[in-house]
Amino acid sequence: MAERILIVEDEPKLAELLRDYLLREGYDVFLLERGDAVEDWVRAHGADLVLLDLMLPGRGGIEVCKALRGFSDAAIIMVTARVEEVDRLLGLALGADDYICKPYSPREVVARVKAVLRRTRPVETGAPAQLLLDEPALKASVAGRELGLTAVEFQLLKILASSPGRIYSRDQLMDAMYRDERVVSDRTVDSHVKKLRRKIAEVLPERELIHSVYGVGYKYEWPADPMPDDPGVR
Numbered sequence: 001m002a003e004r005i006l007i008v009e010d011e012p013k014l015a016e017l018l019r020d021y022l023l024r025e026g027y028d029v030f031l032l033e034r035g036d037a038v039e040d041w042v043r044a045h046g047a048d049l050v051l052l053d054l055m056l057p058g059r060g061g062i063e064v065c066k067a068l069r070g071f072s073d074a075a076i077i078m079v080t081a082r083v084e085e086v087d088r089l090l091g092l093a094l095g096a097d098d099y100i101c102k103p104y105s106p107r108e109v110v111a112r113v114k115a116v117l118r119r120t121r122p123v124e125t126g127a128p129a130q131l132l133l134d135e136p137a138l139k140a141s142v143a144g145r146e147l148g149l150t151a152v153e154f155q156l157l158k159i160l161a162s163s164p165g166r167i168y169s170r171d172q173l174m175d176a177m178y179r180d181e182r183v184v185s186d187r188t189v190d191s192h193v194k195k196l197r198r199k200i201a202e203v204l205p206e207r208e209l210i211h212s213v214y215g216v217g218y219k220y221e222w223p224a225d226p227m228p229d230d231p232g233v234r
Contacts, residue, residue: 004027004030004048008056018051021109035056061080075116153199157196163220
């Protein structure tokens with residue numbers, strides 16, 4: 001079954017152009033012009049990915065994104081013509097998987113859509129597990145080897161790995177790690193990330209799973225296996 005993409009864009013010509021490019025790639029594509037129509041549409045029809053413009057009639061893209069994250073696991077790519085909004089979008093960590101700035105080429109959008117869908121596509125049954133989390137025991141293992149995490153480190157890895165590729169702000173990570181509302185600093189999160197990275201590196205010395213996003217926070221991504229002739233492999 002073809003993956004379903006919803007384009008939410010109030011410029012009809014632009015929306016139709018993107019639709020044509022995505023249809024050529026084999027996706028099922030649908031269009032909406034108003035933000036206040038998105039939630040009901042996704043609840044009724046479902047979507048694998050939503051291309052969501054920031055400035056929409058009826059309901060803004062930020063509010064729509066928040067609403068979708070409350071019930072849908074569809075990937076979300078935010079689209080904005082206001083470059084100054086980019087830091088705000090990332091800083092809010094709304095749950096969007098990527099963002100694109102206007103003006104853009106349709107080919108760039110297609111490439112970003114493919115990349116996000118690859119990253120967020122569920123792993124097929126029977127695929128070998130790369131990261132295993134045993135929540136009752138607060139244990140995590142990578143490539144079959146236990147990491148030996150503290151309870152706080154386990155919670156940190158759990159929230160990051162729950163949405164690969166999603167950027168989490170330090171505030172969001174603190175809320176997930178410390179549910180007793182204690183006051184901790186950004187440096188506390190950074191310290192736990194450093195320790196977690198060190199423990200992962202002991203098991204996978206040539207792979208980086210937790211990535212820093214400058215000025216925003218952190219994200220988790222499992223790296224693709226390098227090709228045998230990759231000059232970066234040592």
